[in-house]
Amino acid sequence: METVSDKNYIEQVSVECVILGYQNRQLKVLVPKLSFKGDFWGLPGGFVYQDEDTDEAARRILHARTGIKDVYLEQFQVMGKANRNSRAFLDRMIAQNADRFNNPLAEGQRSRMDYDWFTRRFISIGYYALVDMSQVVPQKTDLDESIDWYPVKEMPPMIMDHNQIVENALTTLRLTVDQKLNAFNLLSETFTMQEIQELYEAIFDKRFAQNNFPKRILRLNVLERLEKKYTGAANKAPYLYRFSHELQSQLLTNDLFE
Amino acid sequence: METVSDKNYIEQVSVECVILGYQNRQLKVLVPKLSFKGDFWGLPGGFVYQDEDTDEAARRILHARTGIKDVYLEQFQVMGKANRNSRAFLDRMIAQNADRFNNPLAEGQRSRMDYDWFTRRFISIGYYALVDMSQVVPQKTDLDESIDWYPVKEMPPMIMDHNQIVENALTTLRLTVDQKLNAFNLLSETFTMQEIQELYEAIFDKRFAQNNFPKRILRLNVLERLEKKYTGAANKAPYLYRFSHELQSQLLTNDLFE
Numbered sequence: 433m434e435t436v437s438d439k440n441y442i443e444q445v446s447v448e449c450v451i452l453g454y455q456n457r458q459l460k461v462l463v464p465k466l467s468f469k470g471d472f473w474g475l476p477g478g479f480v481y482q483d484e485d486t487d488e489a490a491r492r493i494l495h496a497r498t499g500i501k502d503v504y505l506e507q508f509q510v511m512g513k514a515n516r517n518s519r520a521f522l523d524r525m526i527a528q529n530a531d532r533f534n535n536p537l538a539e540g541q542r543s544r545m546d547y548d549w550f551t552r553r554f555i556s557i558g559y560y561a562l563v564d565m566s567q568v569v570p571q572k573t574d575l576d577e578s579i580d581w582y583p584v585k586e587m588p589p590m591i592m593d594h595n596q597i598v599e600n601a602l603t604t605l606r607l608t609v610d611q612k613l614n615a616f617n618l619l620s621e622t623f624t625m626q627e628i629q630e631l632y633e634a635i636f637d638k639r640f641a642q643n644n645f646p647k648r649i650l651r652l653n654v655l656e657r658l659e660k661k662y663t664g665a666a667n668k669a670p671y672l673y674r675f676s677h678e679l680q681s682q683l684l685t686n687d688l689f690e
Numbered sequence: 691m692e693t694v695s696d697k698n699y700i701e702q703v704s705v706e707c708v709i710l711g712y713q714n715r716q717l718k719v720l721v722p723k724l725s726f727k728g729d730f731w732g733l734p735g736g737f738v739y740q741d742e743d744t745d746e747a748a749r750r751i752l753h754a755r756t757g758i759k760d761v762y763l764e765q766f767q768v769m770g771k772a773n774r775n776s777r778a779f780l781d782r783m784i785a786q787n788a789d790r791f792n793n794p795l796a797e798g799q800r801s802r803m804d805y806d807w808f809t810r811r812f813i814s815i816g817y818y819a820l821v822d823m824s825q826v827v828p829q830k831t832d833l834d835e836s837i838d839w840y841p842v843k844e845m846p847p848m849i850m851d852h853n854q855i856v857e858n859a860l861t862t863l864r865l866t867v868d869q870k871l872n873a874f875n876l877l878s879e880t881f882t883m884q885e886i887q888e889l890y891e892a893i894f895d896k897r898f899a900q901n902n903f904p905k906r907i908l909r910l911n912v913l914e915r916l917e918k919k920y921t922g923a924a925n926k927a928p929y930l931y932r933f934s935h936e937l938q939s940q941l942l943t944n945d946l947f948e
Contacts, residue, residue, distance in 0.1 A: 442702050445813055486770025486813060510765055510815050512744025555703055555744060557768050557813075611865050 436546055441479040443549075446556045447489045448477040448511075448594065450601040451498060453565035453581055454618040457630050460581040461598055462497060462570055463588065467577035470528040472521070473588040475597060477556070490559040497579065498561075498568045504617040508604040509558040511593060519551040521591040560601040562617035606636060613654055616675035624661055624670040625649070654679045694804055699737040701807075704814045705747050706735040706769075706852065708859040709756065711823035711839055712876040715888050718839040719856055720755060720828055721846065725835035728786040730779070731846040733855060735814070748817040755837065756819075756826045762875035766862040767816040769851060777809040779849040818859040820875035864894060871912055874933035882919055882928040883907070912937045 451462040466472040476497045480489040487507070495501050526533045570579040582588060584602060587595055609615050615631055629645045640648075649655065656676040660669040709720040724730040734755045738747040745765065753759050784791045828837045840846060842860060845853055867873050873889055887903045898906075907913065914934040918927040 442811075442813065444700050445703065480770070480813070481772075482811065483772050485772050486768060488772075507768055507770075510744060510768060512738070512765075512815065514739075514741050514743050514746075553700075553740065555700065555738070555815075557770065607869050608865060 436479075436549055439479075440482045442482060444552055444554055445480055445486075446477055446554045447480060447486060447493060448475045448556050448558050448597055449490055449493050449497075450475060450558065450560040450598050451494065451563060452560055452584075452601070452605070452618065453563050453568065454631055454634060455565050455581070457634055458583045458585075459602070459618075459634050460565070460583050461587065462568070462579065463582050463590065464497070464572065464576040464579040465588070466525075466575055468525050468529045468532070470525060471588075472525060472591055473594075474591040475594045486557055490557075490561075494561055496573070497571050498563060499571055500563065500567050504562040504614055505559055506561075506604075506612075506614070507557060507559050509597070509600050511556040511558060511597065514553060516556070516593065517551055517553050518592055522547070522551055556597075558597050558601065560605065562605075562614055564618065564620055566620055602635075609635060610652070613652060613675075616654075619675075622658060622672040622674050624672060626670060628673070694737070694807055697737075698740045700740060702810055702812055703738055703744075704735055704812045705738060705744060705751060706733045706814050706816050706855055707748055707751050707755075708733060708816065708818040708856050709752065709821060710818055710842075710859070710863070710876065711821050711826065712889055712892060713823050713839070715892055716841045716843075717860070717876075717892050718823070718841050719845065720826070720837065721840050721848065722755070722830065722834040722837040723846070724783075724833055726783050726787045726790070728783060729846070730783060730849055731852075732849040733852045744815055748815075748819075752817075752819055754831070755829050756821060757829055758821065758825050762820040762872055763817055764819075764862075764870075764872070765815060765817050767855070767858050769814040769816060769855065772811060774814070774851065775809055775811050776850055780805070780809055814855075816855050816859065818863065820863075820872055822876065822878055824878055860893075867893060868910070871910060871933075874912075877933075880916060880930040880932050882930060884928060886931070 453460045453462065462476070463473050464476060466474065476493050478489060478493045480486055484492075487505070490505055490507070491501070491503070494503055494505065565581065570581070572579050584598065587598060589595065590598075605615075609632075615635060616628075618631060619627065625646045628649055629640060629642070632645070632649075633639055654676055655673040656679065658672040658674055661672050663669045711718045711720065720734070721731050722734060724732065734751050736747060736751045738744055742750075745763070748763055748765070749759070749761070752761055752763065823839065828839070830837050842856065845856060847853065848856075863873075867890075873893060874886075876889060877885065883904050886907055887898060887900070890903070890907075891897055912934055913931040914937070916930040916932055919930050921927045
């Protein structure tokens with residue numbers, strides 16, 4: 433039986449992914465629920481192979497959960513507290529699922545090693561992804577009971593500091609969305625001005641004046657105006673827009689990180 | 691002889707610090723030069739003890755180099771490439787300083803272990819600090835020939851990816867300075883409007899229109915106006931300002947990370 437401690441991972445480093453989507457005027461986060469008694473939710477995460485970039489590890493984890501590869505992904509925070517480990521959550525899980533763990537300390541060296549491996553201090557690298565929910569088919573792993581999208585305002589209580597990690601991802605998104613122009617990754621390829629406004633209102637959790645918002649967004653000069661959206665009522669039909677990477681690259685004088 | 695591999699550090703994780711100061715209308719970075727033949731400059735950095743927060747490790751490294759403790763410090767990026775190691779630089783250093791290394795591979799197990807420890811892949815956590823240069827007395831360590839402030843436009847060629855780390859720190863500062871209002875940490879406690887404008891011009895490496903800038907800064911509503919600066923010519927004397935943390939905390943509705 434191969435155990436996690438046999439694999440060629442960097443020790444004491446993990447990656448956690450906040451996968452953000454947008455639907456029905458709400459920001460949502462993709463969260464698996466573990467198939468153990470006791471309601472354990474946790475962000476999709478994993479470890480980094482010795483020969484793997486940390487960004488690659490995050491993309492591997494994302495792909496395993498969403499089925500898609502070409503995703504906006506950003507490293508935004510390191511959780512580096514010395515007392516950060518999964519001991520409390522793992523002990524609670526073992527206590528409530530004795531039938532499945534069957535006293536792990538007596539199961540021989542390999543289980544003991546895995547317990548020790550998992551419960552060491554971990555420095556965790558936080559990533560957030562912005563995805564077009566219509567492209568995603570959430571994927572369960574062997575350890576999951578379910579995987580679902582939760583509105584950011586109705587997150588389940590997650591293990592360790594994972595709720596805080598989601599909060600920090602949102603803070604980062606709000607702080608830099610106007611400079612990075614990354615919110616458009618949450619929409620389908622074309623959208624109306626009304627839809628962009630609703631998205632920004634969901635991100636900032638506040639309303640923007642209807643007459644100011646289009647001006648503010650168009651001033652960013654990264655939207656291409658397309659044909660009108662077919663609604664049946666031609667004279668009231670709103671224009672469709674598309675985010676233009678070409679216009680963006682002309683705009684940015686300082687390249688952001690790769 | 692105690693070697694680095696004996697210490698209770700987290701393996702394969704390091705911390706690198708970009709210490710930014712401001713003087714004579716220039717942003718500057720504090721960089722030590724190692725006391726080895728061959729011109730080796732590198733950012734102040736180090737490792738993380740098992741019982742130490744990553745933020746604490748950065749503060750420890752900063753304090754050792756600047757002599758000051760209460761510093762604005764922000765974790766901004768992880769360097770996580772799989773091929774990121776110090777092998778090339780260390781081999782070059784050993785080749786050019788044979789008298790001091792005296793064939794490290796033959797020196798016995800301990801040196802060999804240290805060589806192996808240092809040349810493994812490292813995931814590096816990047817921090818930047820904003821300091822009031824007038825408060826700093828740069829500190830050499832035993833390994834340094836010198837330690838100096840270098841203008842960001844005239845950085846020496848540093849080891850590994852350290853020049854890129856400085857670039858990324860600047861990108862982050864530019865991207866978020868208006869939301870985090872952290873640039874004031876680079877100034878002394880009181881300053882004139884002209885001095886703030888020069889600081890922002892140094893950060894963004896461009897000029898701002900003299901008549902727009904004060905309006906833009908005062909609109910942030912975090913500056914307290916004090917008495918006029920004594921210049922001898924009372925009627926032309928500019929006002930002094932001070933950054934107000936109280937005004938700032940009233941302003942921010944979303945707390946930034948701690």
